[in-house]
Amino acid sequence: MSSPRKPREAATTRAAQALETRRRILAAAADLFAEHEYGDVQVGEIAARAGVAHGLPFHYFGSKHNLYLQVMHETAEQMRVSFTPSDDANPGSQLRAALAAHLRYLAHHRGLARRLILGGRATDPAAREVFEAARWDALKAAAQFLGLDAENAALKLMGRAAVAALDEATVQWLDSEHDFTVEVMVEALLQLIVSAVRSASVIDPTIETSAALDLLVDSAAQPARSQDQPVEP
Template structure:
């Protein structure tokens, strides 16, 4: 009969295992509700051994958030090929994959969780937002982006974040619809900005000129046309004097 022998892990390997275990638990429950004892049991080690690798729950929590932040930032990486609308839709699909898989952990990352006010956690949140911002800017092909374009992209990244957090509270809107709506939101923000700025108008017209009629932006134009046809009343013609 063969007896199984538990392999001894090195220091870094054990640390990475504990981070993985913690992140998995945080993906299903709020970090506030997960104890060190549960993390130790899931990892198959004793509570004191957890403290050998991490001085406390806060340090383990921040290490797990670091990994989650890196993974979330990677979800915004997209090859710069094809129409912009389709690219943004793929990005939103991967973003919501993460949100769906790591609901409580995503909320903890974006809201601070048990580390509210922590400079480390706040820095990680800012890193994710800035990584998303830079990735989206890189797809617009503008060189030095005008001030209004920077505002549009930052506003859209914040909108995607807040929308995901609200969606997690009940998931009352089908996910696919929300992903498409957020792509439409980007186009709407850019179009409104273009109405105030010639440089933005040129960028938006170029983007729309590269979009297929059956793409996400074409879909938005079709929806708006239907909305306008059904809601905008016919103009009243003033009687001739």
């Protein structure tokens, strides 16, 4: 006859079960918010898709809005991780790898990308704040790759413009009938970044951009794969 579990073991089991329930609720909510407008999603639908009792989303998150914001936070964190530098010592290669990882993440989460990441930032002020913070983190990471001052006003201005252009290009890529590969898109996005850096130096001629542009141009000069290959996951 097996002995009863110790209180600490029982508490650990309960904590693990609670963590799994919370994860399932978040995953179900992310799917539904990606598929439908916020106002059209009911908490009961989230609970049903997660396979949990109706009241558990409220128990863990307090309200539908709090759950929605948590989905935003989780998604922004996943995007931040996708933009984490690789161990490659070459900054240009790091930026290329970060862009490729970012595009692959979005290609794997198309519904979420269109509605939450690329299309839904302005629908909720708190949600927009989450994604604005994520965008600024991405800009700072890119500046770090290139040895640029992320706090420079001209670089901030053109960096934000570049992010908007990259977002729009990515939306068009996700919806495109053409099979542009991740590699081809990275080449195109690098050219947008090159233009942004050059434009910043027009606004503020004191910025030293030659080293960054050399890294970008050298990186963008690497041959891309044929664009008739299918989009890689």
